[in-house]
Amino acid sequence: MRLRSAAALIAASSLLLATTPLALAFAGTEDSVVTTEQGKVRGLTGETTRTFRGIPYAAPPTGDARWRSPGPAQRWTGIRDATQYADPCAQGEHPIGIAGTSEDCLYLDVTTPKTPGRDRPVVVWIHGGSFTNGATQVYDAERFAAKGDVVVVQIQYRLGALGFLASPLLGGDRSGNFGLEDQQAALRWVQRNAAAFGGSPRTVAIMGESAGAYSVCDHLVSPGSAGLFQRAIVQSGPCAQDHATNYAAPRPRADAEKYGRDLAASLGCTTAECLRKVTPARLLEATKDDEFGPVLGGPVLPLHPAKALLTSRVNRVPVLHGVNHDEVHGQIGAQESATGTPTTTAAYEDEVRRTFGADADRILAEYADVRPAGLALATVLSDAQWAYPAFRSNALLALRMPTYSFEFAGDAPWYRGLDRPTWPVGSHHLSDVAYFLDTNVFEPLTPAQNRLADELITRWSTFARTGNPNTSGTQYWPRATPVDRQVQSLDPAGVTRTDFVRDHRIAFWASL
Known part of the structure; x- marks a missing residue:
């Protein structure tokens, strides 16, 4: 079973969530003008931040430039209006995307604290969305920038076939990774322009969730990304994940090129x-029903991150790496709530047999203590396809670079407008984003969740600044080792250490 994100399942279930741009509460009319290498931009000044939207970091990949490496953005004269979002990259309908057909989409947004400053850490947010959906306007970085005293840069990159179609017709072994090259072009723009917004090009953290997290893993091993960042934050995209169990992980070039030939035909x-x-x-x-993502082989992504980590062919920087305790619970829970039909025992057992084949009987016996059937299925898939790859990833990363491992846990935000299932959904896929960036997808944070959000923004910002997430007055977070059983549990009820190996039955999955 190759899982899509919980949000994609909600879309398939015809749940309508608001995807209009977030209404930011900007106060006053004071202009905000910054000089970039291409020209001056005027943004918006709010109560706590300055925000600049729709800044081009590369030339439009249109016409003959489609399916080519990104070119340089053009200069302009006068002051460019940077108060409106750019068009999102071409994509279909999706709860965390903005449907549209624009190819002129290589733009970024910058949110920086209102108070003057210099040499602030820069956090570059790479959005998720299955490499087929997403846009900067889905996420509001005002709280993150103000609370963390960091410059937040949100980037758009080519999606779907326009970003990740592999074909010998389209530039040989560079094809399939134009979306990754877009991200690299944005990181080069950050190096050249961070100081203009009060940020330091020497203290850049790349941060991503889901497809964005897989992107961060790819930048950890891509030769073209060397020197473009100094920290890496990976949320729900284990670097050792295999494409066979999650379609967003890097795919073999032969498979991707076969798809490309079939599509062209x-x-x-x-x-x-x-x-x-x-x-x-x-x-x-x-x-519309196809899967896309980075492609292995060639100069952009020569090796799978797991293989690169084993052979030490990596860009060595401090890393925050982890998953959510209950990754698949949102998907299964949303399906049950949207349809009003609980997962039956027969359906649970059929799915386990279809997914795991000859190992199914052992798995069903191992998880016989988990019920009802929907919770059992979500737990099996979360442990097998997220926790176990995360455990392997933590060990590989800790072998090569300073690594701090974690999992989001406890009662996380649930989807706006959707009833919860009858069993606890815990900390499910995508829910961790709500602690850092405001969206229209989730219910408002509870007081306990807000307190955790404040702590996490402080920790993430401290990590971006120093390469270490420890802050005064908080639970100590030790650096990971390749043989660790424990990770930092980030829970609204309290941040603690937890036995990841026991909690997710890692020894069992390693025995299969």
Whole structure:
């Protein structure tokens, strides 16, 4: 079973969540003007932050530039308006995306504290969304920037087939990773322009969740990303994850190129020129049910992150790495709530047999103590396809670089407008984002969740600044070792150490 995110399942269940841009509470009319390398930009000044939207970091990848490495953004004269969001990259309908067909989308947003400052840490947010959805306007970084005293840069990058289609027709072994190259172009822009916004190009942390986290793992091993960042934060995208168990993990080039040939044939194309004339709308329709993500092999991503870590061919920086305790609970719980139909025992057992084959009987026996069936299925899949790869990833990362391992736990925010299932959903996929960035996807944080959010923003900002997440007055967070059983448990009820190996039955999964 190749799992999509909980948000994607909600979309499939026809749950309608608000995806309009967030209404930011900016006060006053004071102009905010900053000089970038391309020209001056005027943003918005709020009560605690200054925000600059829709700044181009690369040339529009349109026309003959489609399916090519990003080119430099053009300069402008006068003062460019930076108060409006740029169009999102072409994508279909999705609860955490903004549907549209624009290819002119290589823009970024900058949110910086209102008070003057210099050499602040820079946190570059790489959004998730299955490499097919997402946009900067989905996430509000005002609280993160103000509370953490950091400069937050949110980037857009080409998605779906436009960002990750691999084909010998499209530049050989560079194809399949144009979305990753977009991210690298944005990081180079940050190096050249961070100081203009009060940030330090020598203290840049890349941070991503889900597809964004897999992207961070890829930058840890991509030769083209060397020197572009000094810290890495990986949330729900284990670096050792295999494409066979999560489609967003890097895929073999042979498989990706076969898909590319089949897609070109279905569009009636045998040349790159023909492919570049296909409209974005037609391309989205032809690929609406397909999976995309980075492709292994070639100069952008020569090795899988796990293999690169084993062979020490990595960009060595301090890393925060972890998953959510209950990754799949949101997916299964949302399905039950949206349909009103609990998972049956028969359906649970059928799914385990379909997913795990000859190991199914052992797995069903191991998890016989977990009920009801929906909770059992979510727990099995969370442990097998998220916790076990995270455990392997923690060990590999700790072998090569300073690593601080964690899991989000406890009662996390639930989806706005959707009833909870009858069993506890815990800390499910995507819910951790609500502690850092405001979205329209989740219910408002509870007081306990708000307290955790304040602590986490402080810790993440401290890590961005120093490479260590420890702050005064908080539970000590030891650096991970390759043989650790414990990780830091980030729970609204209290931050503690927890036995990750026991909690997720890692020894059992390692025995299969």
